[in-house]
Amino acid sequence: MPAAAQDKPATEEIGAGGRPVGAEWSRSPVMAMNGMAATAQPLATQVALDILKQGGSAVDAAIAANATLGLMEPTGNGIGGDLFAIILDPATREMHGINGSGRTPKGQTLKQLKAKLGDATSLPPVGPLPVTIPGTVDAWFEMHAKYGKLPMSEVLAPAVRYAREGHPVAPVIGYYLDRSLKAFERRKAMIPEFDNARSVWFADGAPKAGDVFRNPRLAHTLETLGEKGRDEFYKGAMARTMADYLERTGSALRYEDFAAHHSDWVEPVCVAYKDGYELCELPPNGQGFAALQMVNILKNVDLSQYPRGSAEVLHYITEAKRLAFADVARFYADPDFSAFPQDLLSDEYGRDRFAMIDPAKASADFAPGEPKLEGEGDTTYLTVADKDGMMVSLIQSNYRGMGSGLSPDGLGFMFQDRGELFSLDPKHPNAYAPGKRPFHTIIPAFIKKDGKPWMSFGLMGGGMQPQGHVQILINIVDFGMNLQEAGDAARLMHDGGRQPTEDMDGPSADPLGTLFIEAGISEETAEKLRAMGHKVKYDYTGAPFGGYQAIARDPETGVYTGATEMRKDGIAAGY
Structure with a gap:
């Protein structure tokens, strides 16, 4: 049951005001001609508009906003998760989709997974077993290669700056950060290593609305990706760091799984x-x-x-x-x-x-x-449009809450737990298998x-x-x-x-x-x-x-x- 499903809010003896047009319970939509962005965090929306004004495409702006949301809304997304998008090409007026979802370890069979699970009838919600390869970074670079105008270093620069200098936590995100920490604490026996995550997000408990939050580790990660490209994440030093960390915490994912990853148009x-x-x-x-x-x-x-x-x-x-x-x-x-x-x-x-x-x-x-x-899947959705008529519909998630609870050494993000959605029934189309993408909700x-x-x-x-x-x-x-x-x-x-x-x-x-x-x-x-x-x-x-x-x-x-x-x-x- 959703939290507080039966708890009515405190009664306020005042209702909605009036409006000259439209429903009294709504507000006006926004109208503009040169560009538009809609995201779940006002600062991320502004980042997208800034990129558009610098001459970036809607894809550039969507990536910039998504990177910013991974910092500011870690309860809904991050580069440890997967991404799906639909892009309207203004030249052809045709839509193209990208599936940026990651796969399971190639070296682990269903039988081997079941041996690790013991008597459990499903994959756990956190810890190493539901972790699949993060697909977001590759999807960013695939989209950018086709439709980007600005260098990725410029596209990621606003998120890098906010990660380094800080930003005030927004109210709803503060609510979800508190809920996420409580969920991790309830499941701490399933998470073999939580010190990394605690030091990034919860060193002094869950950040509250108005607290200034910084993530210098993520700043360095994003800055490095802007300079060195996607191969740094899947084949370079970051891939080695992630693979070593996951092996140490009990995952079957290895460096070769990162190196083999690809998105699909x-x-x-x-x-x-x-x-x-x-x-x-x-x-x-x-x-x-x-x-x-x-x-x-x-x-x-x-x-x-x-x-x-x-x-x-x-x-x-x-x-x-x-x-x-x-x-x-x-x-x-x-x-x-x-x-x-x-x-x-x-x-x-x-x-x-x-x-x-x-x-x-x-x-x-x-x-x-x-x-x-x-x-309990938490997600972020954003959409951006530019002066040429390009429109981007993008959704990105770590799945349950903030993800698995596992944060690789020094990189400032959390791995997703999307693999929880696999079936353990070998006859099921969605059964766990090596090198397979799980059923996705986003x-x-x-x-x-x-x-x-x-x-x-x-x-x-x-x-x-x-x-x-x-x-x-x-x-x-x-x-x-x-x-x-x-x-x-x-x-x-x-x-x-x-x-x-x-x-x-x-x-x-x-x-x-x-x-x-x-x-x-x-x-x-x-x-x-x-x-x-x-x-x-x-x-x-x-x-x-x-x-x-x-x-x-x-x-x-x-x-x-x-x-x-x-x-x-x-x-x-x-x-």
């Missing part, structure tokens, strides 16, 4: 919704196609006939999510090891799945079983309008992401919200069911799952949903419902409109 796939809008996502090993499956189901009903906050709309979204995630648990995995069944994205399949929804009540179960992917997205790329957007937060993408699309298309209103509106998050880590043929312990809703959804709607058979709980923290950023471009005027997530610290800004 992939093509986004789009599915039509209605009124000329299409949702575009990257193929597995991510879960983006789950959002496409939801779209194919939901386009069979006119949601606009109901009020947006009605039980009917929430019911259809929830049941579509459960149906799509049933397939996620069964079929989504590294495509190098298991091909994705393309029929899952057909209109006919969507109609067949929609026919399984009872409009009056929640179904007890949907075969082959709903996955529980939500976990997904960037685009929306097309009338056949042309229109909006770069994403919504961070584990298994919230596909259902969040679809809710944003519905808010814009079916209910006419602007970009900012579409993100500020209260959301649902369905949690529970079968996991992609479980045995394929085993029973689901929680087939119905729990429907978490925000305070903006009425008690009347909640009661109707309960009467329909849903297990409904309010969550007042905002934490489980994601972190949204978006930029749309008017094809006639070239004007950018940007929006940011009220549940995070960030801003959207342009010039």
Whole structure:
């Protein structure tokens, strides 16, 4: 259950003020012509704009912002994790995706891993066993080689400066730093070496909002990468340092695994919704196609006939999510090891799945079983657009919390724990294997309008992401919200069911799952949903419902409109 799910905030005898235009609970989207950035930290947004003003491309600015967020929002991302992005090439107006996810040790089999796990039925959430090769740095340099304009030393310079000189911790990030430290302390028996991480982030406890935080080790790491390039990270002295540290702490990853790493360029796939809008996502090993499956189901009903906050709309979204995630648990995995069944994205399949929804009540179960992917994955999403029309949709994560708890000697970042999402069932497409990429939750997205790329957007937060993408699309298309209103509106998050880590043929312990809703959804709607058979709980923290950023471009005027997530610290800004 998400933290504080049942704890109402302190009552304040004052509500929202009025607005001359738009919803009273939202604020205006941002509009500009020359460039735009939306990130989860205001200083990172400013870094992106500074790079654009220096003549950098949207890719340069996205990398600069991502590097800055790895310093300022270590609870959501860092160079110890993986990266996915969709880039709109302004010359061709075509979208290209990059899969920057890392792989397992080539020298460790499933049998050998199980011997280390003993009686455990899944990989642990922290420590050396769930660590996979960090893919972010290679993805940066791949993107930069195709679309960068400034030298990488200039692109990384703002993050280096902030890491060396310091920055004030933002409020929401301070909340997550405190939560991360408490989680590490609870699991300290699983982490063979935590002194490195403690000395970087928690020497005096968790940094609080307003504290000035510095990370000179990360400053040196980023500065070195800017000067020497990606090979320093995967084949040079850094690779040796990381490999030695991981071997010392019990990982099977070796130098050869770093040296063999590479990103893959992939093509986004789009599915039509209605009124000329299409949702575009990257193929597995991510879960983006789950959002496409939801779209194919939901386009069979006119949601606009109901009020947006009605039980009917929430019911259809929830049941579509459960149906799509049933397939996620069964079929989504590294495509190098298991091909994705393309029929899952057909209109006919969507109609067949929609026919399984009872409009009056929640179904007890949907075969082959709903996955529980939500976990505690913390992520950052950002989007940047430049004066030439290039748009970047980028998402990056260390997965659970800050990652594994393991920080390599002297480098100032933490390794991800993405390998936790492997299954130990040898028959499962997502089964652990040597040199394999795990199932991934992080997904960037685009929306097309009338056949042309229109909006770069994403919504961070584990298994919230596909259902969040679809809710944003519905808010814009079916209910006419602007970009900012579409993100500020209260959301649902369905949690529970079968996991992609479980045995394929085993029973689901929680087939119905729990429907978490925000305070903006009425008690009347909640009661109707309960009467329909849903297990409904309010969550007042905002934490489980994601972190949204978006930029749309008017094809006639070239004007950018940007929006940011009220549940995070960030801003959207342009010039």
